[in-house]
Amino acid sequence: MRVDAVTLFPGMIDGPLSESIVGRARSEGFLELGFVNPRDFTEDRHRTVDDKPYGGGTGMVMMAEPLYRALKKVRKRGSCVILLTPKGSKFDQAAAVELSKKKHLVFICGHYEGVDERVTPLADLQLSIGDYVLTGGEPAAVAVIDAVTRLIPGVLRKSDATVNETFGDGLLEAPHYTRPAVWRGKKVPEALLSGNHRLIAQWRLEQAQALTSAERPDLAKPAKKKAGVAKAAKH
Ligand code: 6GU
Numbered sequence: 758m759r760v761d762a763v764t765l766f767p768g769m770i771d772g773p774l775s776e777s778i779v780g781r782a783r784s785e786g787f788l789e790l791g792f793v794n795p796r797d798f799t800e801d802r803h804r805t806v807d808d809k810p811y812g813g814g815t816g817m818v819m820m821a822e823p824l825y826r827a828l829k830k831v832r833k834r835g836s837c838v839i840l841l842t843p844k845g846s847k848f849d850q851a852a853a854v855e856l857s858k859k860k861h862l863v864f865i866c867g868h869y870e871g872v873d874e875r876v877t878p879l880a881d882l883q884l885s886i887g888d889y890v891l892t893g894g895e896p897a898a899v900a901v902i903d904a905v906t907r908l909i910p911g912v913l914r915k916s917d918a919t920v921n922e923t924f925g926d927g928l929l930e931a932p933h934y935t936r937p938a939v940w941r942g943k944k945v946p947e948a949l950l951s952g953n954h955r956l957i958a959q960w961r962l963e964q965a966q967a968l969t970s971a972e973r974p975d976l977a978k979p980a981k982k983k984a985g986v987a988k989a990a991k992h
Contacts, residue, residue: 758859758909759789761831762898763824764866765806767792769895770902779903782912790902791831795819798826807869816870824865824876836861838880841894841901842871845883848901850924852884855986856901857908864901866894882986927976931964 762770774780774790782788796804807817832838837859846852856862865872865880877883886897907913923930934945948960969976 758787758857758905759791759861760864760902760905761791761793761861762864762866762895762902763793763795763827763831764864764893764895764898765794765796765868766866766893766895767794769893770866770898773899774902774906778912779906782906782909787909787912788902788906793827793831795823795827798823798830810870814870818870819867819872821873821876824872825879828863828865828876828879831863833861836863837882838863838865839901840865840867840872840877840880840883841885841897842867842883843885843888843890845885848884848886848897848904850904852986853901853904853908856905862902862905864894864898866898868893868895924976926965928965928969929973929976931961931968 764770771790771792774783779788783790795806799805805820806823807819810816810818828838837856839856839862841864865876884897884901886900891897934949938945938950946960948956951957
Protein backbone atom coordinates (compact mmCIF):
# COMPACT_ATOMS: atom_id res chain seq x y z
CA MET A 758 0.00 0.00 0.00
CA ARG A 759 1.10 3.55 -0.72
CA VAL A 760 0.36 6.31 1.81
CA ASP A 761 1.19 9.99 1.42
CA ALA A 762 0.82 12.63 4.09
CA VAL A 763 0.34 16.31 3.31
CA THR A 764 1.94 17.89 6.36
CA LEU A 765 4.00 20.83 7.56
CA PHE A 766 5.70 18.50 10.06
CA PRO A 767 6.66 15.21 8.37
CA GLY A 768 8.93 14.26 11.29
CA MET A 769 5.88 13.97 13.56
CA ILE A 770 4.70 11.08 11.38
CA ASP A 771 7.93 9.64 9.99
CA GLY A 772 9.54 9.24 13.43
CA PRO A 773 6.82 7.22 15.19
CA LEU A 774 6.18 5.15 12.06
CA SER A 775 9.85 4.17 11.74
CA GLU A 776 9.69 1.96 14.85
CA SER A 777 8.39 -1.50 15.63
CA ILE A 778 5.96 -3.32 13.34
CA VAL A 779 5.15 -0.40 11.06
CA GLY A 780 8.85 0.40 10.67
CA ARG A 781 9.42 -3.19 9.61
CA ALA A 782 6.41 -3.08 7.25
CA ARG A 783 8.02 -0.06 5.59
CA SER A 784 11.45 -1.64 5.21
CA GLU A 785 9.89 -4.85 3.87
CA GLY A 786 7.86 -2.91 1.29
CA PHE A 787 4.34 -3.60 2.62
CA LEU A 788 3.92 0.13 3.23
CA GLU A 789 5.41 2.92 1.15
CA LEU A 790 5.09 6.16 3.09
CA GLY A 791 5.75 9.53 1.47
CA PHE A 792 5.46 13.15 2.55
CA VAL A 793 4.60 16.36 0.82
CA ASN A 794 5.01 19.71 2.55
CA PRO A 795 2.62 22.55 1.65
CA ARG A 796 5.44 24.95 2.51
CA ASP A 797 7.27 23.75 -0.59
CA PHE A 798 4.35 25.01 -2.70
CA THR A 799 4.39 28.63 -1.57
CA GLU A 800 5.76 31.47 -3.67
CA ASP A 801 6.35 34.31 -1.22
CA ARG A 802 9.64 35.04 0.50
CA HIS A 803 8.40 33.85 3.89
CA ARG A 804 6.87 30.65 2.46
CA THR A 805 3.57 31.49 4.17
CA VAL A 806 1.16 28.62 4.76
CA ASP A 807 -1.29 30.21 7.20
CA ASP A 808 -3.18 33.45 7.67
CA LYS A 809 -5.63 35.18 10.02
CA PRO A 810 -9.24 34.01 9.89
CA TYR A 811 -11.75 36.21 8.03
CA GLY A 812 -14.26 37.59 10.51
CA GLY A 813 -11.67 37.65 13.27
CA GLY A 814 -10.95 35.21 16.03
CA THR A 815 -7.91 33.62 17.60
CA GLY A 816 -5.42 31.38 15.87
CA MET A 817 -4.39 30.97 12.28
CA VAL A 818 -5.96 29.10 9.38
CA MET A 819 -4.05 27.02 6.85
CA MET A 820 -4.36 28.64 3.42
CA ALA A 821 -6.07 26.74 0.63
CA GLU A 822 -3.56 27.14 -2.22
CA PRO A 823 -0.42 25.50 -0.71
CA LEU A 824 -2.59 22.57 0.47
CA TYR A 825 -4.21 22.31 -2.94
CA ARG A 826 -0.88 22.25 -4.77
CA ALA A 827 0.65 19.75 -2.36
CA LEU A 828 -2.35 17.46 -2.76
CA LYS A 829 -2.25 17.81 -6.55
CA LYS A 830 1.36 16.60 -6.48
CA VAL A 831 0.48 13.26 -4.85
CA ARG A 832 -3.15 12.57 -5.74
CA LYS A 833 -3.73 10.04 -8.50
CA ARG A 834 -6.86 8.51 -9.96
CA GLY A 835 -8.16 6.06 -7.35
CA SER A 836 -6.45 7.77 -4.39
CA CYS A 837 -8.53 7.99 -1.22
CA VAL A 838 -8.01 11.45 0.27
CA ILE A 839 -8.64 11.80 4.00
CA LEU A 840 -8.79 15.08 5.88
CA LEU A 841 -7.88 14.65 9.54
CA THR A 842 -10.01 16.92 11.69
CA PRO A 843 -11.76 16.71 15.06
CA LYS A 844 -14.96 17.46 13.10
CA GLY A 845 -14.61 14.23 11.12
CA SER A 846 -16.45 10.96 11.61
CA LYS A 847 -14.98 8.82 14.36
CA PHE A 848 -12.22 6.44 13.22
CA ASP A 849 -12.78 2.87 14.38
CA GLN A 850 -11.68 -0.68 13.55
CA ALA A 851 -14.33 -1.06 10.83
CA ALA A 852 -12.95 2.09 9.15
CA ALA A 853 -9.41 0.69 9.47
CA VAL A 854 -10.51 -2.50 7.72
CA GLU A 855 -12.08 -0.51 4.86
CA LEU A 856 -9.01 1.71 4.45
CA SER A 857 -6.68 -1.31 4.46
CA LYS A 858 -8.29 -2.42 1.16
CA LYS A 859 -7.28 0.77 -0.67
CA LYS A 860 -4.22 1.07 -2.91
CA HIS A 861 -3.36 4.68 -2.08
CA LEU A 862 -4.30 6.82 0.91
CA VAL A 863 -3.51 10.53 1.16
CA PHE A 864 -3.83 12.19 4.57
CA ILE A 865 -4.21 15.94 4.86
CA CYS A 866 -3.01 17.07 8.28
CA GLY A 867 -4.45 20.37 9.41
CA HIS A 868 -2.54 22.54 11.85
CA TYR A 869 -3.20 25.79 13.68
CA GLU A 870 -6.96 26.37 14.02
CA GLY A 871 -7.72 24.26 10.95
CA VAL A 872 -7.78 24.52 7.19
CA ASP A 873 -9.61 26.92 4.87
CA GLU A 874 -13.06 25.38 4.48
CA ARG A 875 -12.77 25.57 0.69
CA VAL A 876 -10.24 22.70 0.60
CA THR A 877 -12.55 20.29 2.43
CA PRO A 878 -14.35 19.16 -0.76
CA LEU A 879 -10.98 17.84 -2.01
CA ALA A 880 -11.22 15.09 0.62
CA ASP A 881 -13.22 11.90 0.09
CA LEU A 882 -13.49 11.47 3.83
CA GLN A 883 -13.01 13.44 7.06
CA LEU A 884 -11.81 11.47 10.07
CA SER A 885 -11.32 12.21 13.76
CA ILE A 886 -9.61 9.82 16.20
CA GLY A 887 -11.68 10.90 19.20
CA ASP A 888 -13.37 13.69 21.08
CA TYR A 889 -10.37 15.73 22.17
CA VAL A 890 -8.29 18.38 20.46
CA LEU A 891 -4.78 17.72 19.15
CA THR A 892 -2.34 20.40 18.01
CA GLY A 893 -2.62 19.02 14.51
CA GLY A 894 -3.65 16.08 12.39
CA GLU A 895 -0.21 14.38 12.52
CA PRO A 896 -0.70 12.27 15.68
CA ALA A 897 -4.07 11.24 14.25
CA ALA A 898 -2.39 10.26 10.95
CA VAL A 899 0.06 8.12 12.96
CA ALA A 900 -2.81 6.35 14.72
CA VAL A 901 -4.77 5.73 11.52
CA ILE A 902 -1.74 4.60 9.48
CA ASP A 903 -0.68 2.25 12.30
CA ALA A 904 -4.13 0.68 12.58
CA VAL A 905 -4.35 0.25 8.80
CA THR A 906 -0.80 -1.06 8.25
CA ARG A 907 -1.15 -3.95 10.68
CA LEU A 908 -4.16 -5.15 8.63
CA ILE A 909 -2.16 -5.39 5.38
CA PRO A 910 -1.78 -9.12 4.64
CA GLY A 911 1.74 -10.27 5.56
CA VAL A 912 2.51 -7.45 8.00
CA LEU A 913 1.61 -9.50 11.07
CA ARG A 914 3.25 -12.89 11.07
CA LYS A 915 0.37 -14.82 12.58
CA SER A 916 -2.41 -14.76 9.99
CA ASP A 917 -5.22 -15.00 12.58
CA ALA A 918 -3.78 -12.28 14.79
CA THR A 919 -6.28 -9.67 13.61
CA VAL A 920 -9.35 -11.91 13.94
CA ASN A 921 -9.46 -12.87 17.61
CA GLU A 922 -8.37 -9.51 18.90
CA THR A 923 -10.17 -6.64 20.56
CA PHE A 924 -12.90 -5.25 18.24
CA GLY A 925 -12.25 -7.92 15.60
CA ASP A 926 -15.35 -9.72 16.84
CA GLY A 927 -16.98 -6.69 18.50
CA LEU A 928 -15.64 -7.66 21.94
CA LEU A 929 -12.77 -6.50 24.11
CA GLU A 930 -10.11 -9.17 24.39
CA ALA A 931 -9.80 -11.54 27.33
CA PRO A 932 -6.83 -10.81 29.63
CA HIS A 933 -3.41 -12.26 28.77
CA TYR A 934 -0.79 -13.80 31.05
CA THR A 935 2.75 -15.06 30.57
CA ARG A 936 5.35 -16.72 32.80
CA PRO A 937 5.77 -17.06 35.72
CA ALA A 938 2.56 -18.90 36.67
CA VAL A 939 2.68 -17.17 40.08
CA TRP A 940 3.99 -13.60 40.18
CA ARG A 941 4.25 -11.84 43.53
CA GLY A 942 1.51 -14.06 44.86
CA LYS A 943 -0.82 -13.50 41.89
CA LYS A 944 -1.82 -16.66 40.03
CA VAL A 945 -2.60 -17.15 36.36
CA PRO A 946 -6.26 -18.32 35.99
CA GLU A 947 -6.50 -22.10 36.21
CA ALA A 948 -8.26 -22.53 32.84
CA LEU A 949 -5.25 -21.12 30.99
CA LEU A 950 -2.92 -23.66 32.59
CA SER A 951 -5.21 -26.61 31.80
CA GLY A 952 -3.89 -27.32 28.29
CA ASN A 953 -7.53 -27.98 27.30
CA HIS A 954 -8.12 -25.83 24.22
CA ARG A 955 -11.94 -25.99 24.43
CA LEU A 956 -11.89 -24.97 28.06
CA ILE A 957 -9.46 -22.12 27.29
CA ALA A 958 -11.59 -20.86 24.37
CA GLN A 959 -14.69 -20.98 26.58
CA TRP A 960 -12.94 -19.10 29.41
CA ARG A 961 -11.69 -16.42 26.99
CA LEU A 962 -15.13 -15.92 25.47
CA GLU A 963 -16.74 -15.56 28.91
CA GLN A 964 -14.04 -13.11 30.00
CA ALA A 965 -14.41 -11.09 26.80
CA GLN A 966 -18.18 -10.91 27.17
CA ALA A 967 -18.02 -9.94 30.86
CA LEU A 968 -15.32 -7.32 30.21
CA THR A 969 -17.20 -5.84 27.27
CA SER A 970 -20.51 -5.52 29.12
CA ALA A 971 -18.74 -4.00 32.16
CA GLU A 972 -16.41 -1.57 30.39
CA ARG A 973 -17.89 -0.97 26.94
CA PRO A 974 -21.61 -1.82 26.92
CA ASP A 975 -21.87 0.36 23.80
CA LEU A 976 -19.87 -2.25 21.83
CA ALA A 977 -22.32 -5.00 22.67
CA LYS A 978 -25.25 -3.04 21.23
CA PRO A 979 -26.20 -3.57 17.58
CA ALA A 980 -24.01 -1.37 15.36
CA LYS A 981 -25.47 2.05 14.75
CA LYS A 982 -25.66 3.23 11.18
CA LYS A 983 -22.94 5.74 10.43
CA ALA A 984 -20.96 7.25 7.61
CA GLY A 985 -19.20 4.24 6.06
CA VAL A 986 -15.65 4.65 4.81
CA ALA A 987 -16.19 2.51 1.74
CA LYS A 988 -19.20 4.56 0.66
CA ALA A 989 -17.74 7.99 1.40
CA ALA A 990 -14.47 7.17 -0.36
CA LYS A 991 -16.16 6.50 -3.72
CA HIS A 992 -16.67 10.18 -4.61
CL1 6GU B 1 -7.89 14.17 13.19
N1 6GU B 1 -7.09 16.40 14.36
C1 6GU B 1 -6.97 17.22 15.42
N2 6GU B 1 -6.35 18.38 15.28
N3 6GU B 1 -7.47 16.94 16.62
C2 6GU B 1 -8.09 15.77 16.73
C3 6GU B 1 -8.24 14.85 15.68
C4 6GU B 1 -7.72 15.22 14.48
N4 6GU B 1 -8.91 13.79 16.13
C5 6GU B 1 -9.16 14.02 17.39
N5 6GU B 1 -8.69 15.22 17.77
